[in-house]
Amino acid sequence: MTSPDLRHHGDVDAAAGLADFAVNVRVPHPPDWLRDRLAAALDDLGRYPSAAAEHRAREAVARRHGRSPDEVLLLNGAAEGFALLPKLRPRRVAIVHPGFTEPEVAFRDAGVPVEHVTLTGDFTLPEVTADVDLTVIGNPTNPTSVLHSAARIKQLPGRLVVDEAFMDAVPGEPESLAHDPDVLVLRSLTKTWGLAGLRAGYLLADPDTVARLAFGRPHWPVGSLTLEAITACCSPAALDETERLAREAAEHAAYAVEQLGELVVVPPKAPFLLAKVPAGVRLALRDKGIAVRRCDTFPGLDDTCVRVAIRPPREFALFVDALRVVMEELA
Incomplete structure:
Protein backbone atom coordinates (compact mmCIF):
# COMPACT_ATOMS: atom_id res chain seq x y z
CA MET A 1 0.00 0.00 0.00
CA HIS A 29 -17.56 27.80 -11.82
CA PRO A 30 -17.81 27.27 -15.58
CA PRO A 31 -18.37 30.35 -17.76
CA ASP A 32 -21.95 31.06 -18.82
CA TRP A 33 -21.53 29.71 -22.35
CA LEU A 34 -20.26 26.38 -21.02
CA ARG A 35 -22.98 26.15 -18.37
CA ASP A 36 -25.53 26.74 -21.11
CA ARG A 37 -24.04 23.90 -23.18
CA LEU A 38 -24.13 21.55 -20.20
CA ALA A 39 -27.63 22.62 -19.18
CA ALA A 40 -28.89 21.95 -22.72
CA ALA A 41 -27.46 18.42 -22.47
CA LEU A 42 -29.39 17.60 -19.28
CA ASP A 43 -32.46 16.46 -21.18
CA ASP A 44 -30.39 13.65 -22.71
CA LEU A 45 -29.45 12.12 -19.34
CA GLY A 46 -32.27 9.60 -19.68
CA ARG A 47 -30.29 7.98 -22.50
CA TYR A 48 -26.92 6.24 -22.34
CA PRO A 49 -23.94 8.15 -23.72
CA SER A 50 -23.98 7.65 -27.48
CA ALA A 51 -21.18 6.45 -29.73
CA ALA A 52 -21.80 9.54 -31.86
CA ALA A 53 -21.24 11.88 -28.89
CA GLU A 54 -18.05 10.03 -27.98
CA HIS A 55 -16.82 10.28 -31.56
CA ARG A 56 -17.55 14.02 -31.68
CA ALA A 57 -15.54 14.53 -28.50
CA ARG A 58 -12.61 12.48 -29.77
CA GLU A 59 -12.65 14.36 -33.08
CA ALA A 60 -12.67 17.70 -31.24
CA VAL A 61 -9.62 16.69 -29.16
CA ALA A 62 -7.85 15.31 -32.25
CA ARG A 63 -8.38 18.56 -34.17
CA ARG A 64 -7.19 20.56 -31.20
CA HIS A 65 -3.81 18.76 -31.19
CA GLY A 66 -3.36 17.76 -34.83
CA ARG A 67 -3.88 14.08 -34.04
CA SER A 68 -6.27 11.37 -35.27
CA PRO A 69 -9.30 10.28 -33.21
CA ASP A 70 -7.82 6.82 -32.64
CA GLU A 71 -4.96 8.53 -30.75
CA VAL A 72 -7.39 9.97 -28.19
CA LEU A 73 -8.69 8.31 -25.02
CA LEU A 74 -11.40 10.28 -23.22
CA LEU A 75 -11.16 10.25 -19.42
CA ASN A 76 -13.07 11.09 -16.27
CA GLY A 77 -10.39 13.61 -15.40
CA ALA A 78 -6.70 13.17 -16.09
CA ALA A 79 -6.34 11.30 -12.79
CA GLU A 80 -8.19 8.34 -14.32
CA GLY A 81 -5.48 8.14 -16.94
CA PHE A 82 -2.82 7.59 -14.29
CA ALA A 83 -4.85 4.73 -12.84
CA LEU A 84 -4.79 3.06 -16.28
CA LEU A 85 -1.02 3.31 -16.81
CA PRO A 86 -0.10 0.03 -15.03
CA LYS A 87 -1.81 -1.74 -17.96
CA LEU A 88 1.33 -0.93 -19.94
CA ARG A 89 3.17 -3.40 -17.67
CA PRO A 90 6.41 -1.45 -17.22
CA ARG A 91 9.27 -3.29 -15.54
CA ARG A 92 10.40 -0.25 -13.55
CA VAL A 93 9.22 3.37 -13.54
CA ALA A 94 11.00 6.68 -12.84
CA ILE A 95 8.87 9.54 -11.51
CA VAL A 96 10.21 13.07 -11.47
CA HIS A 97 9.57 14.76 -8.11
CA PRO A 98 8.41 17.05 -6.68
CA GLY A 99 5.38 16.30 -8.81
CA PHE A 100 1.78 15.15 -8.83
CA THR A 101 1.67 11.99 -6.73
CA GLU A 102 -1.20 10.02 -8.32
CA PRO A 103 1.06 8.31 -10.92
CA GLU A 104 3.25 6.93 -8.13
CA VAL A 105 0.18 5.77 -6.22
CA ALA A 106 -1.09 3.89 -9.29
CA PHE A 107 2.19 2.13 -9.99
CA ARG A 108 2.97 1.24 -6.38
CA ASP A 109 -0.54 -0.15 -5.84
CA ALA A 110 -0.01 -2.29 -8.95
CA GLY A 111 3.28 -3.61 -7.56
CA VAL A 112 5.47 -1.79 -10.10
CA PRO A 113 8.86 -0.67 -8.69
CA VAL A 114 9.21 3.12 -8.64
CA GLU A 115 12.43 5.13 -8.67
CA HIS A 116 12.42 8.82 -7.72
CA VAL A 117 14.22 11.44 -9.75
CA THR A 118 14.19 14.20 -7.13
CA LEU A 119 14.93 17.73 -8.33
CA THR A 120 16.60 20.31 -6.10
CA GLY A 121 17.59 23.96 -6.32
CA ASP A 122 15.65 25.62 -9.13
CA PHE A 123 14.04 22.27 -10.08
CA THR A 124 15.69 22.00 -13.49
CA LEU A 125 16.15 18.54 -14.97
CA PRO A 126 19.57 16.97 -14.43
CA GLU A 127 21.05 14.20 -16.52
CA VAL A 128 18.96 11.10 -15.73
CA THR A 129 20.40 7.62 -16.30
CA ALA A 130 17.91 5.52 -14.33
CA ASP A 131 17.45 1.92 -15.50
CA VAL A 132 13.74 2.24 -16.28
CA ASP A 133 11.46 1.64 -19.22
CA LEU A 134 9.00 4.44 -18.43
CA THR A 135 9.40 7.96 -16.99
CA VAL A 136 6.62 10.24 -15.69
CA ILE A 137 6.97 14.01 -15.45
CA GLY A 138 4.60 16.95 -15.10
CA ASN A 139 4.94 19.97 -17.38
CA PRO A 140 4.30 22.54 -16.00
CA THR A 141 5.07 20.66 -12.82
CA ASN A 142 2.74 20.62 -9.83
CA PRO A 143 3.54 22.04 -7.24
CA THR A 144 6.71 23.85 -8.36
CA SER A 145 5.13 25.66 -11.36
CA VAL A 146 8.27 24.97 -13.41
CA LEU A 147 7.98 24.63 -17.20
CA HIS A 148 10.56 22.19 -18.54
CA SER A 149 11.99 22.27 -22.04
CA ALA A 150 10.27 19.77 -24.34
CA ALA A 151 13.64 18.94 -25.88
CA ARG A 152 15.07 18.19 -22.43
CA ILE A 153 12.09 16.01 -21.51
CA LYS A 154 12.64 13.99 -24.68
CA GLN A 155 16.08 13.03 -23.32
CA LEU A 156 14.63 11.25 -20.28
CA PRO A 157 15.00 7.45 -20.25
CA GLY A 158 12.34 4.98 -21.34
CA ARG A 159 8.90 5.71 -22.64
CA LEU A 160 7.69 9.19 -21.67
CA VAL A 161 4.46 10.03 -19.87
CA VAL A 162 3.92 13.78 -19.55
CA ASP A 163 1.24 15.25 -17.32
CA GLU A 164 0.17 18.45 -19.11
CA ALA A 165 -2.78 19.20 -16.84
CA PHE A 166 -1.74 22.87 -16.63
CA MET A 167 -0.23 23.35 -20.09
CA ASP A 168 -3.27 25.25 -21.35
CA ALA A 169 -2.44 27.92 -18.74
CA VAL A 170 0.85 28.66 -20.53
CA PRO A 171 0.46 31.24 -23.32
CA GLY A 172 1.11 29.55 -26.65
CA GLU A 173 1.93 26.19 -24.99
CA PRO A 174 5.53 26.37 -26.32
CA GLU A 175 6.84 23.24 -24.56
CA SER A 176 3.84 20.96 -25.14
CA LEU A 177 4.43 17.44 -26.45
CA ALA A 178 0.77 16.81 -27.20
CA HIS A 179 1.57 16.69 -30.92
CA ASP A 180 4.31 14.04 -30.51
CA PRO A 181 3.11 10.49 -31.34
CA ASP A 182 6.01 8.96 -29.38
CA VAL A 183 4.96 10.56 -26.06
CA LEU A 184 1.97 9.67 -23.90
CA VAL A 185 0.37 12.96 -22.80
CA LEU A 186 -2.43 13.52 -20.29
CA ARG A 187 -4.56 16.66 -20.31
CA SER A 188 -7.16 18.06 -17.93
CA LEU A 189 -10.02 20.43 -18.75
CA THR A 190 -11.12 20.95 -15.16
CA LYS A 191 -8.55 23.58 -14.16
CA THR A 192 -9.24 26.25 -16.76
CA TRP A 193 -12.98 25.76 -17.05
CA GLY A 194 -14.09 25.23 -13.43
CA LEU A 195 -15.09 21.59 -13.97
CA ALA A 196 -13.37 19.81 -11.07
CA GLY A 197 -16.68 18.32 -9.94
CA LEU A 198 -17.53 16.98 -13.39
CA ARG A 199 -14.17 15.29 -14.17
CA ALA A 200 -13.10 15.84 -17.77
CA GLY A 201 -9.79 15.02 -19.41
CA TYR A 202 -8.13 12.96 -22.09
CA LEU A 203 -4.99 11.05 -23.02
CA LEU A 204 -3.02 11.22 -26.26
CA ALA A 205 -0.90 8.29 -27.47
CA ASP A 206 -0.38 6.04 -30.46
CA PRO A 207 -3.44 3.93 -31.42
CA ASP A 208 -2.02 0.67 -30.02
CA THR A 209 -1.37 2.26 -26.62
CA VAL A 210 -4.82 3.83 -26.57
CA ALA A 211 -6.36 0.42 -27.30
CA ARG A 212 -4.33 -1.25 -24.52
CA LEU A 213 -5.37 1.35 -21.97
CA ALA A 214 -9.01 1.26 -23.06
CA PHE A 215 -9.23 -2.54 -22.83
CA GLY A 216 -11.26 -3.69 -19.86
CA ARG A 217 -12.87 -0.34 -19.09
CA PRO A 218 -16.57 -0.62 -18.33
CA HIS A 219 -19.09 0.13 -21.03
CA TRP A 220 -19.97 3.87 -21.26
CA PRO A 221 -16.81 4.85 -19.35
CA VAL A 222 -17.40 8.60 -19.81
CA GLY A 223 -20.76 10.23 -19.11
CA SER A 224 -22.80 12.44 -21.44
CA LEU A 225 -22.04 15.71 -19.66
CA THR A 226 -18.31 15.02 -19.73
CA LEU A 227 -18.47 14.25 -23.46
CA GLU A 228 -20.31 17.52 -24.02
CA ALA A 229 -17.77 19.43 -21.93
CA ILE A 230 -14.80 17.95 -23.81
CA THR A 231 -16.35 18.79 -27.18
CA ALA A 232 -17.21 22.33 -26.08
CA CYS A 233 -13.84 23.09 -24.48
CA CYS A 234 -11.92 21.97 -27.58
CA SER A 235 -13.91 24.19 -29.96
CA PRO A 236 -12.08 27.01 -31.78
CA ALA A 237 -13.92 29.66 -29.74
CA ALA A 238 -12.98 27.95 -26.48
CA LEU A 239 -9.34 27.69 -27.57
CA ASP A 240 -9.28 31.42 -28.28
CA GLU A 241 -10.65 32.04 -24.79
CA THR A 242 -8.10 29.63 -23.32
CA GLU A 243 -5.27 31.66 -24.80
Whole structure:
Protein backbone atom coordinates (compact mmCIF):
# COMPACT_ATOMS: atom_id res chain seq x y z
CA MET A 1 0.00 0.00 0.00
CA THR A 2 1.16 3.55 -0.73
CA SER A 3 1.64 6.16 1.96
CA PRO A 4 -1.65 7.94 2.72
CA ASP A 5 0.21 11.27 2.35
CA LEU A 6 0.59 10.59 -1.38
CA ARG A 7 -3.21 10.64 -1.63
CA HIS A 8 -3.41 14.11 -0.08
CA HIS A 9 -4.67 16.81 -2.47
CA GLY A 10 -5.47 20.48 -2.22
CA ASP A 11 -9.23 19.99 -1.84
CA VAL A 12 -8.54 18.54 1.62
CA ASP A 13 -6.75 21.74 2.65
CA ALA A 14 -9.55 23.94 1.33
CA ALA A 15 -12.16 23.31 4.02
CA ALA A 16 -15.52 25.05 3.91
CA GLY A 17 -15.40 28.63 5.13
CA LEU A 18 -11.76 29.22 4.19
CA ALA A 19 -10.59 31.53 1.42
CA ASP A 20 -9.28 28.97 -1.07
CA PHE A 21 -5.71 29.41 -2.25
CA ALA A 22 -5.10 25.66 -2.05
CA VAL A 23 -6.94 24.35 -5.11
CA ASN A 24 -5.63 25.13 -8.58
CA VAL A 25 -8.98 25.39 -10.37
CA ARG A 26 -8.70 28.82 -11.94
CA VAL A 27 -12.37 29.85 -11.84
CA PRO A 28 -15.05 29.04 -9.23
CA HIS A 29 -17.56 27.80 -11.82
CA PRO A 30 -17.81 27.27 -15.58
CA PRO A 31 -18.37 30.35 -17.76
CA ASP A 32 -21.95 31.06 -18.82
CA TRP A 33 -21.53 29.71 -22.35
CA LEU A 34 -20.26 26.38 -21.02
CA ARG A 35 -22.98 26.15 -18.37
CA ASP A 36 -25.53 26.74 -21.11
CA ARG A 37 -24.04 23.90 -23.18
CA LEU A 38 -24.13 21.55 -20.20
CA ALA A 39 -27.63 22.62 -19.18
CA ALA A 40 -28.89 21.95 -22.72
CA ALA A 41 -27.46 18.42 -22.47
CA LEU A 42 -29.39 17.60 -19.28
CA ASP A 43 -32.46 16.46 -21.18
CA ASP A 44 -30.39 13.65 -22.71
CA LEU A 45 -29.45 12.12 -19.34
CA GLY A 46 -32.27 9.60 -19.68
CA ARG A 47 -30.29 7.98 -22.50
CA TYR A 48 -26.92 6.24 -22.34
CA PRO A 49 -23.94 8.15 -23.72
CA SER A 50 -23.98 7.65 -27.48
CA ALA A 51 -21.18 6.45 -29.73
CA ALA A 52 -21.80 9.54 -31.86
CA ALA A 53 -21.24 11.88 -28.89
CA GLU A 54 -18.05 10.03 -27.98
CA HIS A 55 -16.82 10.28 -31.56
CA ARG A 56 -17.55 14.02 -31.68
CA ALA A 57 -15.54 14.53 -28.50
CA ARG A 58 -12.61 12.48 -29.77
CA GLU A 59 -12.65 14.36 -33.08
CA ALA A 60 -12.67 17.70 -31.24
CA VAL A 61 -9.62 16.69 -29.16
CA ALA A 62 -7.85 15.31 -32.25
CA ARG A 63 -8.38 18.56 -34.17
CA ARG A 64 -7.19 20.56 -31.20
CA HIS A 65 -3.81 18.76 -31.19
CA GLY A 66 -3.36 17.76 -34.83
CA ARG A 67 -3.88 14.08 -34.04
CA SER A 68 -6.27 11.37 -35.27
CA PRO A 69 -9.30 10.28 -33.21
CA ASP A 70 -7.82 6.82 -32.64
CA GLU A 71 -4.96 8.53 -30.75
CA VAL A 72 -7.39 9.97 -28.19
CA LEU A 73 -8.69 8.31 -25.02
CA LEU A 74 -11.40 10.28 -23.22
CA LEU A 75 -11.16 10.25 -19.42
CA ASN A 76 -13.07 11.09 -16.27
CA GLY A 77 -10.39 13.61 -15.40
CA ALA A 78 -6.70 13.17 -16.09
CA ALA A 79 -6.34 11.30 -12.79
CA GLU A 80 -8.19 8.34 -14.32
CA GLY A 81 -5.48 8.14 -16.94
CA PHE A 82 -2.82 7.59 -14.29
CA ALA A 83 -4.85 4.73 -12.84
CA LEU A 84 -4.79 3.06 -16.28
CA LEU A 85 -1.02 3.31 -16.81
CA PRO A 86 -0.10 0.03 -15.03
CA LYS A 87 -1.81 -1.74 -17.96
CA LEU A 88 1.33 -0.93 -19.94
CA ARG A 89 3.17 -3.40 -17.67
CA PRO A 90 6.41 -1.45 -17.22
CA ARG A 91 9.27 -3.29 -15.54
CA ARG A 92 10.40 -0.25 -13.55
CA VAL A 93 9.22 3.37 -13.54
CA ALA A 94 11.00 6.68 -12.84
CA ILE A 95 8.87 9.54 -11.51
CA VAL A 96 10.21 13.07 -11.47
CA HIS A 97 9.57 14.76 -8.11
CA PRO A 98 8.41 17.05 -6.68
CA GLY A 99 5.38 16.30 -8.81
CA PHE A 100 1.78 15.15 -8.83
CA THR A 101 1.67 11.99 -6.73
CA GLU A 102 -1.20 10.02 -8.32
CA PRO A 103 1.06 8.31 -10.92
CA GLU A 104 3.25 6.93 -8.13
CA VAL A 105 0.18 5.77 -6.22
CA ALA A 106 -1.09 3.89 -9.29
CA PHE A 107 2.19 2.13 -9.99
CA ARG A 108 2.97 1.24 -6.38
CA ASP A 109 -0.54 -0.15 -5.84
CA ALA A 110 -0.01 -2.29 -8.95
CA GLY A 111 3.28 -3.61 -7.56
CA VAL A 112 5.47 -1.79 -10.10
CA PRO A 113 8.86 -0.67 -8.69
CA VAL A 114 9.21 3.12 -8.64
CA GLU A 115 12.43 5.13 -8.67
CA HIS A 116 12.42 8.82 -7.72
CA VAL A 117 14.22 11.44 -9.75
CA THR A 118 14.19 14.20 -7.13
CA LEU A 119 14.93 17.73 -8.33
CA THR A 120 16.60 20.31 -6.10
CA GLY A 121 17.59 23.96 -6.32
CA ASP A 122 15.65 25.62 -9.13
CA PHE A 123 14.04 22.27 -10.08
CA THR A 124 15.69 22.00 -13.49
CA LEU A 125 16.15 18.54 -14.97
CA PRO A 126 19.57 16.97 -14.43
CA GLU A 127 21.05 14.20 -16.52
CA VAL A 128 18.96 11.10 -15.73
CA THR A 129 20.40 7.62 -16.30
CA ALA A 130 17.91 5.52 -14.33
CA ASP A 131 17.45 1.92 -15.50
CA VAL A 132 13.74 2.24 -16.28
CA ASP A 133 11.46 1.64 -19.22
CA LEU A 134 9.00 4.44 -18.43
CA THR A 135 9.40 7.96 -16.99
CA VAL A 136 6.62 10.24 -15.69
CA ILE A 137 6.97 14.01 -15.45
CA GLY A 138 4.60 16.95 -15.10
CA ASN A 139 4.94 19.97 -17.38
CA PRO A 140 4.30 22.54 -16.00
CA THR A 141 5.07 20.66 -12.82
CA ASN A 142 2.74 20.62 -9.83
CA PRO A 143 3.54 22.04 -7.24
CA THR A 144 6.71 23.85 -8.36
CA SER A 145 5.13 25.66 -11.36
CA VAL A 146 8.27 24.97 -13.41
CA LEU A 147 7.98 24.63 -17.20
CA HIS A 148 10.56 22.19 -18.54
CA SER A 149 11.99 22.27 -22.04
CA ALA A 150 10.27 19.77 -24.34
CA ALA A 151 13.64 18.94 -25.88
CA ARG A 152 15.07 18.19 -22.43
CA ILE A 153 12.09 16.01 -21.51
CA LYS A 154 12.64 13.99 -24.68
CA GLN A 155 16.08 13.03 -23.32
CA LEU A 156 14.63 11.25 -20.28
CA PRO A 157 15.00 7.45 -20.25
CA GLY A 158 12.34 4.98 -21.34
CA ARG A 159 8.90 5.71 -22.64
CA LEU A 160 7.69 9.19 -21.67
CA VAL A 161 4.46 10.03 -19.87
CA VAL A 162 3.92 13.78 -19.55
CA ASP A 163 1.24 15.25 -17.32
CA GLU A 164 0.17 18.45 -19.11
CA ALA A 165 -2.78 19.20 -16.84
CA PHE A 166 -1.74 22.87 -16.63
CA MET A 167 -0.23 23.35 -20.09
CA ASP A 168 -3.27 25.25 -21.35
CA ALA A 169 -2.44 27.92 -18.74
CA VAL A 170 0.85 28.66 -20.53
CA PRO A 171 0.46 31.24 -23.32
CA GLY A 172 1.11 29.55 -26.65
CA GLU A 173 1.93 26.19 -24.99
CA PRO A 174 5.53 26.37 -26.32
CA GLU A 175 6.84 23.24 -24.56
CA SER A 176 3.84 20.96 -25.14
CA LEU A 177 4.43 17.44 -26.45
CA ALA A 178 0.77 16.81 -27.20
CA HIS A 179 1.57 16.69 -30.92
CA ASP A 180 4.31 14.04 -30.51
CA PRO A 181 3.11 10.49 -31.34
CA ASP A 182 6.01 8.96 -29.38
CA VAL A 183 4.96 10.56 -26.06
CA LEU A 184 1.97 9.67 -23.90
CA VAL A 185 0.37 12.96 -22.80
CA LEU A 186 -2.43 13.52 -20.29
CA ARG A 187 -4.56 16.66 -20.31
CA SER A 188 -7.16 18.06 -17.93
CA LEU A 189 -10.02 20.43 -18.75
CA THR A 190 -11.12 20.95 -15.16
CA LYS A 191 -8.55 23.58 -14.16
CA THR A 192 -9.24 26.25 -16.76
CA TRP A 193 -12.98 25.76 -17.05
CA GLY A 194 -14.09 25.23 -13.43
CA LEU A 195 -15.09 21.59 -13.97
CA ALA A 196 -13.37 19.81 -11.07
CA GLY A 197 -16.68 18.32 -9.94
CA LEU A 198 -17.53 16.98 -13.39
CA ARG A 199 -14.17 15.29 -14.17
CA ALA A 200 -13.10 15.84 -17.77
CA GLY A 201 -9.79 15.02 -19.41
CA TYR A 202 -8.13 12.96 -22.09
CA LEU A 203 -4.99 11.05 -23.02
CA LEU A 204 -3.02 11.22 -26.26
CA ALA A 205 -0.90 8.29 -27.47
CA ASP A 206 -0.38 6.04 -30.46
CA PRO A 207 -3.44 3.93 -31.42
CA ASP A 208 -2.02 0.67 -30.02
CA THR A 209 -1.37 2.26 -26.62
CA VAL A 210 -4.82 3.83 -26.57
CA ALA A 211 -6.36 0.42 -27.30
CA ARG A 212 -4.33 -1.25 -24.52
CA LEU A 213 -5.37 1.35 -21.97
CA ALA A 214 -9.01 1.26 -23.06
CA PHE A 215 -9.23 -2.54 -22.83
CA GLY A 216 -11.26 -3.69 -19.86
CA ARG A 217 -12.87 -0.34 -19.09
CA PRO A 218 -16.57 -0.62 -18.33
CA HIS A 219 -19.09 0.13 -21.03
CA TRP A 220 -19.97 3.87 -21.26
CA PRO A 221 -16.81 4.85 -19.35
CA VAL A 222 -17.40 8.60 -19.81
CA GLY A 223 -20.76 10.23 -19.11
CA SER A 224 -22.80 12.44 -21.44
CA LEU A 225 -22.04 15.71 -19.66
CA THR A 226 -18.31 15.02 -19.73
CA LEU A 227 -18.47 14.25 -23.46
CA GLU A 228 -20.31 17.52 -24.02
CA ALA A 229 -17.77 19.43 -21.93
CA ILE A 230 -14.80 17.95 -23.81
CA THR A 231 -16.35 18.79 -27.18
CA ALA A 232 -17.21 22.33 -26.08
CA CYS A 233 -13.84 23.09 -24.48
CA CYS A 234 -11.92 21.97 -27.58
CA SER A 235 -13.91 24.19 -29.96
CA PRO A 236 -12.08 27.01 -31.78
CA ALA A 237 -13.92 29.66 -29.74
CA ALA A 238 -12.98 27.95 -26.48
CA LEU A 239 -9.34 27.69 -27.57
CA ASP A 240 -9.28 31.42 -28.28
CA GLU A 241 -10.65 32.04 -24.79
CA THR A 242 -8.10 29.63 -23.32
CA GLU A 243 -5.27 31.66 -24.80
CA ARG A 244 -6.74 34.91 -23.51
CA LEU A 245 -7.10 33.42 -20.03
CA ALA A 246 -3.52 32.11 -20.16
CA ARG A 247 -2.17 35.59 -20.95
CA GLU A 248 -4.29 37.07 -18.19
CA ALA A 249 -2.99 34.43 -15.77
CA ALA A 250 0.59 35.33 -16.69
CA GLU A 251 -0.15 38.95 -15.72
CA HIS A 252 -1.63 37.77 -12.41
CA ALA A 253 1.46 35.62 -11.80
CA ALA A 254 3.74 38.61 -12.34
CA TYR A 255 1.74 40.57 -9.76
CA ALA A 256 1.94 37.69 -7.27
CA VAL A 257 5.72 37.45 -7.66
CA GLU A 258 6.06 41.20 -7.18
CA GLN A 259 4.04 40.99 -3.95
CA LEU A 260 5.80 37.97 -2.45
CA GLY A 261 9.34 38.70 -3.60
CA GLU A 262 12.00 36.36 -2.24
CA LEU A 263 9.41 33.97 -0.81
CA VAL A 264 8.76 32.68 -4.34
CA VAL A 265 11.03 29.69 -4.98
CA VAL A 266 10.96 29.87 -8.81
CA PRO A 267 9.08 32.15 -11.24
CA PRO A 268 5.70 30.44 -11.81
CA LYS A 269 4.66 29.28 -15.27
CA ALA A 270 1.32 27.83 -14.13
CA PRO A 271 -1.56 29.40 -12.16
CA PHE A 272 0.09 28.60 -8.82
CA LEU A 273 3.44 29.22 -7.16
CA LEU A 274 5.70 27.51 -4.66
CA ALA A 275 6.62 29.67 -1.68
CA LYS A 276 9.27 29.07 0.97
CA VAL A 277 8.01 30.15 4.40
CA PRO A 278 8.83 29.45 8.05
CA ALA A 279 7.37 26.26 9.50
CA GLY A 280 3.98 26.97 11.00
CA VAL A 281 2.88 29.58 8.47
CA ARG A 282 0.38 27.27 6.77
CA LEU A 283 -1.47 26.49 10.00
CA ALA A 284 -1.33 30.13 11.11
CA LEU A 285 -2.87 31.18 7.80
CA ARG A 286 -5.57 28.59 8.30
CA ASP A 287 -6.39 30.13 11.69
CA LYS A 288 -6.94 33.40 9.83
CA GLY A 289 -9.29 31.81 7.30
CA ILE A 290 -6.78 31.24 4.46
CA ALA A 291 -6.17 27.82 2.89
CA VAL A 292 -2.93 27.01 1.06
CA ARG A 293 -1.69 23.62 -0.11
CA ARG A 294 0.70 21.82 2.22
CA CYS A 295 3.73 20.53 0.35
CA ASP A 296 5.36 18.07 2.74
CA THR A 297 3.31 15.36 1.01
CA PHE A 298 5.35 15.88 -2.19
CA PRO A 299 8.61 13.88 -2.26
CA GLY A 300 11.50 16.33 -2.13
CA LEU A 301 9.66 19.10 -0.23
CA ASP A 302 8.97 19.76 3.46
CA ASP A 303 6.67 21.77 5.70
CA THR A 304 8.48 25.03 4.92
CA CYS A 305 6.98 24.99 1.42
CA VAL A 306 3.41 25.86 0.48
CA ARG A 307 1.67 25.96 -2.87
CA VAL A 308 -0.43 29.05 -3.42
CA ALA A 309 -3.05 29.36 -6.16
CA ILE A 310 -2.63 32.58 -8.12
CA ARG A 311 -5.80 34.67 -8.23
CA PRO A 312 -6.63 38.09 -9.72
CA PRO A 313 -4.78 40.89 -7.90
CA ARG A 314 -7.70 42.09 -5.80
CA GLU A 315 -8.36 38.57 -4.54
CA PHE A 316 -4.66 37.72 -4.14
CA ALA A 317 -4.23 40.81 -1.97
CA LEU A 318 -6.30 39.03 0.69
CA PHE A 319 -3.67 36.30 0.86
CA VAL A 320 -0.78 38.79 0.85
CA ASP A 321 -2.26 40.77 3.74
CA ALA A 322 -2.89 37.64 5.82
CA LEU A 323 0.61 36.33 5.10
CA ARG A 324 2.19 39.63 6.14
CA VAL A 325 0.35 39.55 9.47
CA VAL A 326 1.28 35.91 10.09
CA MET A 327 4.95 36.48 9.27
CA GLU A 328 5.07 39.42 11.68
CA GLU A 329 3.40 37.40 14.43
CA LEU A 330 5.76 34.47 13.99
CA ALA A 331 8.79 36.76 13.92
